Structures are given as structure tokens and as C-alpha cells.
Amino acid sequence: MRTYDHYCGAARALDVVGDRWTLLIVRELLARDGCRYTDLQYGLPGIATNLLANRLRELEEHGIVTREAAPPPVATTLFRLTERGRALRPVLTALGEWGAPLLQDECGEFRSHWLALPLERRLRDHRPDGPPVTIEVRTGDQPLLIQTDDGGVRVRPGTVATPDATLTGAPPVVLGLLVGELDLTAACAHGLEFRGDPDALRRLAPAADAEAPSR
Amino acid sequence: MRTYDHYCGAARALDVVGDRWTLLIVRELLARDGCRYTDLQYGLPGIATNLLANRLRELEEHGIVTREAAPPPVATTLFRLTERGRALRPVLTALGEWGAPLLQDECGEFRSHWLALPLERRLRDHRPDGPPVTIEVRTGDQPLLIQTDDGGVRVRPGTVATPDATLTGAPPVVLGLLVGELDLTAACAHGLEFRGDPDALRRLAPAADAEAPSR
DNA sequence: CGGCATCCTCTTTGATACTG
């Protein structure tokens, strides 16, 4: 990128991460650190492969990403964020908050791990002294786990044998429920399937508070 | 901009404000709302005029900027941010914070009003019940006023007859002093000229705490 | 298969000149 050459923090930041796709690559690594090249391609539908390679090189040169040869069991290159790279999280969350109203009901491309950042930002454990709780979310391509973690939550891809609750539905409904735009009744009316303990959900997303569905 | 078409808040935000120059135009309007076209050109050194015109049209279409015909005394078009546009401030401040370490001693282009956002974010009035205080900053192109305002500060271009203090010096030194990287002694050693009441400065930037310079 | 590099086309940006 051509530099703006402005003596201004925001402009200097955009000199480094203002190129097309760059911040979305950081989004990927924030949601799932330690990605292979192909994981990144999968999480960035639409990116051209030469562009991904170029951006990764630039991010490495700027000290935002490191490339690490994984030991034999995996035997592949893993891309990780540096501390400086993780420091971009507030930029991504600010963008995500501002863009949230633009998430209409039409999905476009979707990967379930894209929910990780907004959910970790917006969900809180409202009974942090209670026993840990795990909610499994089935939406989009891969199941996701939401787990209580020190007053907040951790979100990561995966499944577990006996989650406290399981949410299944289209991304807009799942997201609407978890961020409190829909209550459980309304979400079920929009096709959400809920199994397990409504209290587990209430504990994390009290704005979604409602009676359990009639089943 | 071609859309990323990702069902993700950050990607949707970048669909709208991810183009080159776009966020810097918003920076200009956050620092000095109600700008003329030529003010924007002045505050965005390096932008091509056709690009500025295009971006302003796009920002208008997205409901971020409004164009307003000012009444006869001014008789010109004023560009302003909408509420939705002002909601981008957290994005700009997050970028500015991340980019702050990239502000080396070499300036490049500089406009003093670029200090407004970082200073409003970082300075606090630590004696909010005291009488109001005004500091005049002379760095770069135009003088700037820092005024206490409800526990924080307001920064705007201008001068005043009798400021409580006046800071004159190169942008890196002024900025270093105000954000607490330099104390007053160190700043003076780097060419800062300070006049007035050191307590006024201490009240806003206590990290810059130090004895008054020996003069 | 994972991780790119090359080639080509198309779009966006930049620089400058000109206009109501």
C-alpha cells in the first residue's frame, strides 16, 4: 500500500492494515489462532490465493503474524498472531459493532467461527460463581462451543458429549437470540431449535430471557 | 468497493468504510464537523479530487455524511456526519491507539487538528470541580485549544486571548508531553516552549507531571 | 495435499487539467 504519510495514529495504522482483506485475515487469526494456509482460505471466501500469500508476507514483515513449522504429527505451516497482532482486537470489535446493524437476514457466505469475536465481546457470565456451563451452537458449517470463562465466555469450534444446551438454527436467528434482539420464544418462532436447559442460556444472555419453548 | 459478502459485522463494516481514504475522511469530519470540500482537501493531503468527490457521494448514499447548503453569510456546501457517521468514532480511536506506536519522530504531513481525537480520548480533567482551564497548543499549521469539558476535554482549532498555558513545539514533542511519554522537563529539552501555569497542564496530563522549566 | 508463483484481465487509484 502506498503510505498516506500523515502524522496521525489512525493513518499510520491504515498504512499497515488498511489494504483490502488485511483486517479480515486478522479476524480469522483472532477467532482461530494457529491456522494453516488452507484454513485461512476457507475462512476467507472470495480471496485470491496470491493475494493471501502477499498479505501474509506483509503481515509477517510488520510483526503482526508469525509463521511456524508445526512438528511432524501435523507437519504443516501454522500462522499465528503476535502480541502486536492480538492488539488489533479492539479494531475488529469496533468495526464489528458498527457493522452489526448491517447484518440483515440474508446471509451471504458464512462460517460459524465468525461468531466468536462478537459473542466473546457481548456475552457475560452473570453467575460467575456457579458451575461452568457449555452451550453448543449448530449453525452454518461447523459446531461451536460457548463456555463460561472467568466472568466472560470463550467461544471455539468443537462439540462436547453433553452440553448444557444446544442451539440449532440459521445464523441470523442464533445471533439474534444470543445478542438479545430476539427472546427464546421469538427465536423458536423463527425456526430455532432449542434443547437442554434454558437457564444455561439465561445465565449468559439474559436479554434473551423468556419462557422455555412449549415442548 | 466490491463486497466481501461475508455474514460478519466487521466484513459488513469494511464493505462500507473499507475503501482507501474513506476512514480518513470520517476522521476529518470527527475532528472538525461541518467542513467545506476544500477544508477536506486541506485535511487530507495526497487525496485526488475525483476520489474525494466519489467517496463523499458514497458516504452520503450510506447515510454517514450529509451535504448541507449553508445560509448566505457562508454560502457554501458543508459536509457533516450523521449520527451513524459519528458512531464510527470508536473505530477511529481503536485504529489511532493501535497506530500510536508507529508515530516516530519523523512527521510527514501534519495538520494540528489531527490531534483532536487522540487528545479527547486520552486527556481527562482530574479536578472537574475546579474552574475551567484552557490550554493553547501551537504546533503544525494552526493553533489548537484544549478546554476542560465535563470531566474530559474538548479540542478544537482556535486561539484565545489569555490561555492558562501555551505549548509551542514540534508535533512529536507536544504529543509526547500530552500523552505522558515525556515529562515537562524532557519535553523542554526536546525544544518545547512552555508558557503559563504548569498546574493547568498537570490537571489534564498528570503523567507529564514535573517541575516547571527553569525560566 | 499444502503453499504458494505466474500470467492475464479488469477495476481502482493517482495525477493533472479543466469547468459552471
Next chain:
DNA sequence: CAGTATCAAAGAGGATGCCG
């Protein structure tokens, strides 16, 4: 003052090839 018009240069997108 607030843009449009024009043209060259850079960047992005897409397909394919290469190599361990």
C-alpha cells in the same frame, strides 16, 4: 468553491501451473 474529465499506473480477481 466544488467539483468533472481524462489518462496512465497500480492493485485486485481468476485461472492455472509448479514443487516438496
